[in-house]
Amino acid sequence: xxxxxxxxxxxxxxxxxxxxxxxxxxxxxxxxxxxxxxxxxxxxxxxxxxxxxxxxxxxxxxxxxxxxxxxxxxxxxxxxxxxxxxxxxxxxxxxxxxxxxxxxxxxxxxxxxxxxxxxxxxxxxxxxxxxxxxxxxxxxxxxxxxxxxxxxxxxxxxxxxxxxxxxxxxxxxxxxxxxxxxxxxxxxxxxxxxxxxxxxxxxxxxxxxxxxxxxxxxxxxxxxxxxxxxxxxxxxxxxxxxxxxxxxxxxx
Numbered sequence: 001x002x003x004x005x006x007x008x009x010x011x012x013x014x015x016x017x018x019x020x021x022x023x024x025x026x027x028x029x030x031x032x033x034x035x036x037x038x039x040x041x042x043x044x045x046x047x048x049x050x051x052x053x054x055x056x057x058x059x060x061x062x063x064x065x066x067x068x069x070x071x072x073x074x075x076x077x078x079x080x081x082x083x084x085x086x087x088x089x090x091x092x093x094x095x096x097x098x099x100x101x102x103x104x105x106x107x108x109x110x111x112x113x114x115x116x117x118x119x120x121x122x123x124x125x126x127x128x129x130x131x132x133x134x135x136x137x138x139x140x141x142x143x144x145x146x147x148x149x150x151x152x153x154x155x156x157x158x159x160x161x162x163x164x165x166x167x168x169x170x171x172x173x174x175x176x177x178x179x180x181x182x183x184x185x186x187x188x189x190x191x192x193x194x195x196x197x198x199x200x201x202x203x204x205x206x207x208x209x210x211x212x213x214x215x216x217x218x219x220x221x222x223x224x225x226x227x228x229x230x231x232x233x234x235x236x237x238x239x240x241x242x243x244x245x246x247x248x249x250x251x252x
Contacts, residue, residue: 005030007196008148011189016042016145018049019063031152034082034125037074041067043145074124079134081124090119128155144182144189148197172216175209 009030017027020039026032035043045066047059073079097111126134132155135142142150175198182194195206 002152002154003030004032004152006152007199008145008152011193011196012043012145012148015189016046019047031149033153034127035149036123036125037070038067040126040131040146041070043149044143046143046145070126071124073134074126079126080130081126083122084125085120085122087118088121089116090121091117093117128153141181144178144194144197168212169216169219172212172219176213176216176220179213 005028013022013027019042020035022039041063045059045063047063070079074081092114094112095115097113099108100111101107102109128150131146132142132150135146178198179191179194182189182197192206195209198204198209199206
């Protein structure tokens with residue numbers, strides 16, 4: 001049975017609830033089947049609400065750009081959605097409330113106040129399976145928040161894996177990659193927060209996850225020392241071979 005009101009949801013609400021404009025009822029319900037495009041944009045490209053430093057302003061603009069892309073795809077019909085009709089404030093009207101005596105003269109004065117006028121409005125909602133297929137078609141990896149959503153509602157997602165064929169080494173490497181990817185995001189959660197997300201997604205205790213991540217780091221270092229690694233990243237200089245530069249001198 002799926003647990004939608006889990007720790008990954010509480011973490012997401014704590015970090016992104018304000019940016020996603022979640023209501024009190026939505027916060028209490030846990031992971032839903034579908035989100036509005038602007039909410040998905042925040043999950044996929046998160047940014048801090050406060051303080052807004054220069055980098056966070058940039059993150060916020062990129063989030064808005066992602067939202068605009070989703071809305072464009074919805075408008076063109078390339079991205080399927082479901083329509084939900086919601087009761088919202090359409091506008092405000094000044095309405096007569098009665099009379100009130102003037103505190104100095106006692107003369108009666110008319111009292112007016114702005115009252116909300118409600119109306120129905122249709123909103124696009126994107127379900128988890130549809131967004132997972134959308135990401136897969138674009139070759140885009142889900143963010144940790146989006147992957148937590150997929151897992152909590154029972155969708156494999158673009159970042160899903162086949163546990164039946166995955167080796168222990170592959171599993172360890174996947175967990176390490178997820179930890180390092182989370183550290184590159186704007187919010188940079190603690191290791192413990194990422195371990196909780198993995199625990200909720202894979203059903204494995206955090207002690208096992210920690211040990212597996214340490215093992216993955218150790219194995220990666222061993223492969224590096226053996227030379228069985230990718231070429232050095234751009235910007236890093238390899239150690240030059242000086243053995244033939246000064247034949248009569250020993251290179252330390």
